[in-house]
Amino acid sequence: MKYEEITSQATAEWADMTSGRVPLIRIGTAMCGHAAGAFRVVKALRKCLESKGIEANIQEVGCLGLCYAEPLLDIKKEGKSRLFFNNVTPEEVEYIVDEYLLKEGYPKEKVFGYIGEEGPVSGEDSLEMLPGLKLQHRIALRNAGHTSPYDINQYIANGGYSGLYKALTEMSPSEVIDEVKNSGLRGRGGAAFPTGVKWSFLVGSPGPTKYILCNCEEGDPGAYNDKGILESDPHTLLEGLAIAGYATGASNGIVFIRHGHDGPIERTEKAIEQAYDLGLIGNNILGTDFSFDIEVALTGESYVAGEETALMEAVEGKRAMPRFRPPFPAAFGVWGKPSNINNVKSLSYAPEIISKGADWFSSIGVNQSTGTAIVCLSGDVNRPGLYEVPMGLTLGEVIDDLGGGVTDNAQLKLLQTGGPLGGVLGPDSKDIHIDFDEMRSAGAIFGSGGIIVGSDKVCAVDLTRILVAFCQFESCGKCFPCRLGMEHLLEIVERISNCDSKPGDMDLMKSIGGTMEAGSLCGHGQLGFGPIRSAITHFEEDFRLHIEENRCPTGSCDRLKIVPKNTRPYATDHIAGE
C-alpha cells in the first residue's frame, strides 16, 4: 500500500473514533495503571456495559503521566470534551456509566477534569492546567494516554511514520545522521553519549548484516520510562529503530526486553506484526529499496544485561556478562556482526527530530542537554508520575510543582537519581538543574531518569543498605573485585545498620570501593561504590549516629531485614541432588 493510502485510511478511522459518535472510553493500562487496578476496572466496565446494553468503544491506552490518578478513565461523547475520572475503582464504574452514559447526567463526585476544544462539560477544570500536564513537553511520549498501543492506525493518524517516510524519500542516510547530530540528542541510557555520533560509528562497518539493538532491559528500580514508552506507544520506538537502521545501513533491529514484563513485550510484538502488515518494516519499506527487520529478544532477570556487551551476550542466549573491549560493538557486536546499542528513549525521539527538524529539538532544553527529560518520579511525593519535561527544570520544580511536594508535609531529606548506581543527593539539591553535565558535577547522574524522593523519615544508612544489596544481588560475578567487593560492602553496611560496626569500617569500604573501580570490566563494578560514597558525603551524620551512638535516627534500621542474596539457592540445591 502507498503511504498516502495508509494515512488517509488511518485519519478517517481516527476522526470517526474520536468524534464520540459511539462513546469512546479510554483507560490507562500501562504498568502504573495495572498496579492501580486498571484491569479490574476494565473487566467491571465491560461487564457493566454489556449488562446495560450500552454501545461503547473501549480502548486501552498508555500513561498520561499522572500515575497518581490511575486508574484514569476518559470518556469522549459526541460534541463534548474528553471527561476524565481519576482513581476509579471497579465498584465506581457503575455509577459513572449510569450517570454519564445512561442518564446523560454528570457524575460529579468522580470528575477529574476535561481535555478538549469543546470546553468544560459541566464547569470542571481543564486537566491541561494541572502542573503535571502543563509543565510537560511530550515528544517521545506524545501519544501516550491518547492512542491505543494496539492499533497502528491510531499512531499513523497522529503523524506516525511520517518521519520515516520523510527520511526514506527526501533524505540521504548521511543527512539523517547529520540531523540527529545537529539536534544535540544524547543517549538517554545513562552515559549521555551523542546519539548521532554513535550512529556514525556503524556507518563504515562492513555489511550486509548489521544490527541496531534497542535496550529495554530497564532493571533499574525507580525507572519505568522505557517500559512506559513501549506500553504506551511502541510504534514511536519502531519508527525510530527503522530511521536508525536507514541512517546507519543496518539490516536488523532487535528490541531487548526483560522476561516477565508482559505488557511491554506483548504490545511491542503486536506493533511489530502490524507494522509488517502495512509494509512499514520488512522488505522494501514503503516501496523504497530499504529493507529492515525488527524482532523482540528476551533476557532473564539480570541488571547487568543492560550493559551493552552483556546485552549482546544475552541476545546470543548466554550468561549476561560483559565482554572485553576492544573490539567495540561497531566492529564486533551481536553474533560477531557490527552492532549499535541505543536506549528506548533515545530512539523514540528520532521520528520527531526528523519530522520537525534538528533546530526545533535543540531549541528545547539547556546547554548541552537538548530536548526533554523523561522523569520517573516516585517515593515520598504527593503526585508520583511519568513526566516528560524540558531539560533544565530544577529538581525543586520537579519535586514541588510536578510532584506536589513531599508527602505528609515532611521535609525533603534525600534524592536518589539515575538508578541504584547513580547516587544520592541531599536536601540542598533543589537548585540543581536537570542537565546531564550539571548533575554529574553535583555527584549524581540523571541516568535513565528515575528520581526517588525520600522524606526526613528515611534513614540514609537503611536506604544505602538496600542499594548495596541490590548491587550485590545483581553482580554478574565475572570480575572478582565486583563479585567479592559487593558482598563485602554489603556485610559492612549491614553491620553499620545493625549498630554493630567495627573500627575502620568506613576506611575499609573506601579501599574496597577503590579496588572495584580499578578492577571491574563494566559500570556495575566501577560504579558499585557510588551509592555508599555519595551517602557518606551527604549523610555523614546518619552513619556517625549508627557507629558512635549505636542508634538509628529514624528507627528504619530496627525493622526486619531480609534481602535476597545472590547465592542462587535453587541451583545449589540442584547440584547437591536435592
Add this chain to the structure above:
Amino acid sequence: MTTDKDNLRTKIQAAIQSQKRPTVTVLSSLLAIQDSIGYIPEEAIEEVAVNSNTSINSVFGVASFYPNFRFTPPGEHSVEVCWGPTCHLKGATEVLESVLEKLGLDSEGDTDDGKVSFRFNTCLGACSQAPVISVDHELYGNAKPDIIPNLLGSLHEKENHHQ
C-alpha cells in the same frame, strides 16, 4: 506405555519447538520451557543442549545464572514482593512481614502445602504505585500490610484463576 517422564519430555520439546520469535537460543528456549511448565527440570537441560547443539554444562550455566529460573515445580500460585528502593521507602518491609506471616515462610520459598511460591522481585516496574506486590502476575500497588491476609487468604483453596 508412556510414563510421566516421557510426557515431560514431550512438553519440553513442544515448548522448544513452539517458539515464535525468529531467533532461537539457549536462553530463549529455557524461558519458553519455564513459561510452559513453570520450571527447568533436568530433562529440559538435556533437551535444550541437544536442540542447540551445545553441552549440558553450558545450558545449566545459563539456567543457573538468571534468578528467574527455578529447578523444582512451582506452587500453583505465585506471590512476589518488590524490594526495590522506592518500595522499600514506601513500606515494603511491613508488607513483606505480613506476606511471610500469612504464608508461614522465613524468606523465599514454597509453602508447606506446595500451593504458593514466594519470591522477591528487584523491580516490578510500577514504582509510582509503590509498594507493589504481584499475585499470580497481577500487580497490586499501594499495598498495605492489612490487605495481605485477604489477598492471599484464598490462594490455598482456589484454583489458579489467572487467564
